[in-house]
Amino acid sequence: MARDSRHGLNRRLRVNPVACDGVxxxxxxxxxxxxxxxxxxxxxxxxxxxxxxxxxxxxxVAACPKRALFxxxxxx
Amino acid sequence: xxxSLRLVRQPGHGAGKVASDFSPLxxxxxxxxxxxxxxxxxxxxxxxxxxxxxxxxxxxxxxGAGTELVDTLEEIGLSGRGGxxxxxxxxxxxxxxxxxxxxxxxxxxxxxxxxxKDTALMQLRPHLILDGLAxxxxxxxxxxxxxxxxxxxxxxxxxxxxxLGERRAARLPDPAIRLAVGPDHYLSGESSAIVNALSxxxxxxxxxxxxxxxxxxHGMPTLLHNVETLARTALAARTGAAHHQGTxxxxxxxxxxxxxxxxxxxxxxxxxIEAVSANRLAGGEQAVLIGGFGGSWxxxxxxxxxxADENYLRAQGISLGxxxxxxxxxxxxxxxxxxxxxxxxxxxxxxxxxxxxFGLRALADGTAELARGQSSRRDSRRLSLFLAQTVGRGACNxxxxxxxxxxxxxxxxxxxxxSHRRRGSCLHPGSARSFPIPEPV
Numbered sequence: 001m002a003r004d005s006r007h008g009l010n011r012r013l014r015v016n017p018v019a020c021d022g023v024x025x026x027x028x029x030x031x032x033x034x035x036x037x038x039x040x041x042x043x044x045x046x047x048x049x050x051x052x053x054x055x056x057x058x059x060x061v062a063a064c065p066k067r068a069l070f071x072x073x074x075x076x
Numbered sequence: 077x078x079x080s081l082r083l084v085r086q087p088g089h090g091a092g093k094v095a096s097d098f099s100p101l102x103x104x105x106x107x108x109x110x111x112x113x114x115x116x117x118x119x120x121x122x123x124x125x126x127x128x129x130x131x132x133x134x135x136x137x138x139x140g141a142g143t144e145l146v147d148t149l150e151e152i153g154l155s156g157r158g159g160x161x162x163x164x165x166x167x168x169x170x171x172x173x174x175x176x177x178x179x180x181x182x183x184x185x186x187x188x189x190x191x192x193k194d195t196a197l198m199q200l201r202p203h204l205i206l207d208g209l210a211x212x213x214x215x216x217x218x219x220x221x222x223x224x225x226x227x228x229x230x231x232x233x234x235x236x237x238x239x240l241g242e243r244r245a246a247r248l249p250d251p252a253i254r255l256a257v258g259p260d261h262y263l264s265g266e267s268s269a270i271v272n273a274l275s276x277x278x279x280x281x282x283x284x285x286x287x288x289x290x291x292x293x294h295g296m297p298t299l300l301h302n303v304e305t306l307a308r309t310a311l312a313a314r315t316g317a318a319h320h321q322g323t324x325x326x327x328x329x330x331x332x333x334x335x336x337x338x339x340x341x342x343x344x345x346x347x348x349i350e351a352v353s354a355n356r357l358a359g360g361e362q363a364v365l366i367g368g369f370g371g372s373w374x375x376x377x378x379x380x381x382x383x384a385d386e387n388y389l390r391a392q393g394i395s396l397g398x399x400x401x402x403x404x405x406x407x408x409x410x411x412x413x414x415x416x417x418x419x420x421x422x423x424x425x426x427x428x429x430x431x432x433x434f435g436l437r438a439l440a441d442g443t444a445e446l447a448r449g450q451s452s453r454r455d456s457r458r459l460s461l462f463l464a465q466t467v468g469r470g471a472c473n474x475x476x477x478x479x480x481x482x483x484x485x486x487x488x489x490x491x492x493x494x495s496h497r498r499r500g501s502c503l504h505p506g507s508a509r510s511f512p513i514p515e516p517v
Contacts, residue, residue, distance in 0.1 A: 016283045017429035018471045037465040039434040072285065 009073045010048040013057045017041070019068035029063055030056040044069075100323060101204065101307055105352065106196040106336045110512055116333060119199045121235050124242040127203035134207040135313045136249070142215030146172075149309065151317035153387070157325070158183055158265070158302030159368060159398040161386055164309065170289040171216050171297045178297035179274065180218040182209040182306050184236070185226045185258060185265030188368040189420075189514045190329035190400045194303050196336040197325075198232035201307055202239035206253060208306025211313050213251040216299055221253045224270050228260040260517045262424035266472050267300050269426075274298075280426045281472035324384040326399045328352045329511040339384050346380025349403050362406045362504060363488050367397025369417050370477020373410075373488040376403070404510050409502045411492055414485040415440070415447040416513040421478040423516035432475045435466030439482055446493060449500030456497065459486075 013033055015026075022040040026033075033045045033053060049057055049071070061069045107116035122130060137145045150165035171178065182205055186194035197205060206223075213221040223240075225233050236255065243250055258264040258279045266281045267288055273279035274293040284291075292298020301309070304325055312320055321340075328335045328349055335352040349361065364379040366372050372394050374382075382389060386396045404410050422436035442459035445451040451459075459482075467479040486493055492503045 014285075016471070017431060017469060018283045020430060022430050037431060037435075037469070038438070038462065039430055041430040041434075041469070043465070043469070 011054060011057075012046065012048060012072050012074065013044045013053075013060070014070055014072045015042055015044050016068045016070070019066045021066050021068075023065055025063045025065070026060040026069055030060040033057055034060065100338060101304070101311070101325060102196060102200060102336065102338045105338075106192070106200065107352075108192045108195070108334045108336075110331070110333050119196075119231075121200055121202055121238070122204075124203060124239070124246055127201070131204065131207075131311070132314055134210060134248070134250075134310065137211040137214040137313060142211075145211060145215050145309070145313050148312050148317045148320075152312055152320045152322065154305065154308055154312060154322075155386065156302060157304035157308070157399070158267075159188075159370075159395075161390070161395060161397075164301065164305055167287075167289045167299060167301075168212075168216065170287060171299045174290045174297040176217045176297065177219055178216065178299070179220045179222065179293045180209060180212045180216065181270060181274070181293075181298065181300040182206075182221075182223045182303050183265060183267070183270060183300060184229070184232060184303045185224055185270070186229070186232075186398075187226070187262045187265035188398045188400055189262075190334065190402050190511055191327045191368060191398045192329075192334040193325045193327050193336045193399050195229065195232050197303055197307055198229075199235045202235045203243070204307040204310045205236075205303045206239055206243065206250070207310035207313070208301075208303075208308070209253060210248075210250045211309055212299055212301065212306060213253075216297070218251065218299070219296075220293075221251050222274060223253060223255050224265075224274075225255065225257050226260045226264065227257045233257070261426075262420075262516065263426050263472065263474060266474070268472060270300060271298055280428060281470075281474070283471035324386070324396065324399065326384060326396070326401055329400060329402045330405075331510060331512065334511075341383060341385035341388075343384050344380060345382050345384055345401060346376070348384060349380075349401055353403055360406050361403040362408070363404050363410050365400070365402040365404070365417075365481070367395050368400040368477070369421055370474070370481055371395070371397045371400065371484075372480055373414075373484040375488050378488075402511050407504060408510050409447065409492070409504050410485065410489040411443070411447045411496060411502075413510045413513075414482065414489070415443040418443045418478065418482055420513050420516050421474070421481070425474065426472075429470045429475075431466055431469030435462060435469065435475060436478050438462045439466060439478060443482060443485075446496055449496045449502070451497055453497070 034042045146168045154164040155161040264279045268282040269279050271288050271292045272282050288298040323338050324341050325338050330353045361376040363375050418440040422440040425432045425436050427433045463479050466475045495503050
């Protein structure tokens with residue numbers, strides 16, 4: 001499991017399903033982290049993000065027009 | 077009522093404090109007609125004097141007594157009886173660790189259509205619930221104590237309002253308790269929906285990253301418990317851990333109505349159902365839905381000998397949930413019942429999260445095709461895909477419960493599913509007798 005050794009944190013990409021309208025930009029910017037269900041809504045990876053993932057995830061978070069994506073820090 | 081059913085009975089009146097080694101909430105069974113308006117059993121609420129005779133005065137829970145009460149709740153392993161069975165003491169400690177104060181909520185919005193235990197408690201033991209709410213408010217130093225009800229729960233509301241009035245008139249040393257009434261929707265008893273409503277937002281589930289005990293109503297720590305959990309808290313405050321022995325409060329729902337029974341946790345589920353269900357007269361049961369509409373199906377043979385013990389069941393991957401037992405008789409098509417419940421759950425979606433809005437409808441359509449015998453191999457592969465794509469995808473657990481109900485049904489009614497698919501015929505033709513699934517609000 002990837003760990004950010006500087007902070008001792010795990011970072012995960014998460015989606016707020018209430019805010020998400022399935023616009024789909026995240027799938028273009030972070031294809032390795034996001035796939036889509038039968039109705040066009042994103043299913044985001046549950047794995048902890050490494051540095052390369054983090055760059056893509058940050059781009060997806062910034063581009064989401066519904067502000068439905070975020071990166072969550074957790075200490076385990 | 078079968079004589080073999082070990083119903084927990086009340087110790088005699090006038091005993092003052094509960095000193096017996098079991099802690100009954102209701103004692104005798106309570107029956108409700110299908111429409112829920114008329115109780116078949118004559119229901120008489122404990123008035124304040126009767127309540128004090130039966131249980132004794134409410135112990136205070138301020139200061140050290142509050143700390144002691146949290147320890148007691150931990151020792152007896154009291155879990156949330158709204159359905160989640162989350163340890164109560166863990167919530168209280170999280171609330172206190174977040175600074176205490178804030179809000180306490182007694183959740184009496186009994187959304188499960190097949191459940192009646194909360195209604196029975198509110199009608200018969202309103203003061204025990206209010207005792208629990210008052211103790212919780214004192215223990216965490218809450219600035220607001222709320223009783224949350226469905227707008228349509230008229231009998232429960234009038235009973236609770238009468239009880240609140242009695243307490244005020246008697247000048248009991250209670251924190252101020254106010255009543256808040258929400259919509260009758262299936263999800264308005266969901267904890268984040270209650271937090272939203274009490275914060276001035278629509279009573280719909282919300283997406284949260286922090287528990288309500290840390291950040292709830294208006295961002296304040298919020299301790300939210302089902303009314304049964306609070307009634308049990310009030311009992312535990314009186315008995316302490318040493319004299320405590322828990323019971324299980326269950327609702328058996330069949331086509332004739334709902335019966336609330338209180339049993340010792342060792343009582344087999346089959347015994348509970350056979351004692352109160354009318355289905356027995358018509359050739360026995362085929363399967364049981366345990367927990368509620370978002371619960372798990374088991375065949376009768378698998379369910380009958382299981383004890384009404386949440387801890388035991390949890391180890392088997394089953395939960396009593398809100399305490400609902402919904403038996404389906406041998407002469408009813410289980411898949412037809414599943415399809416009707418799946419339709420109710422889809423229609424009850426708050427329509428906020430895409431995977432719930434579209435996923436539950438796809439699942440309901442898939443089970444309806446199966447019930448009609450119009451489901452091909454390809455359709456069943458699609459149903460499996462939709463189940464996998466729906467679970468865990470909502471802000472609340474509504475989609476998860478729906479998936480659990482359908483997945484367990486496909487396993488429980490496997491032979492019937494196969495027959496519906498291959499021959500378009502049913503192994504249990506006959507009337508579709510079972511608990512009537514209401515129109516979603």
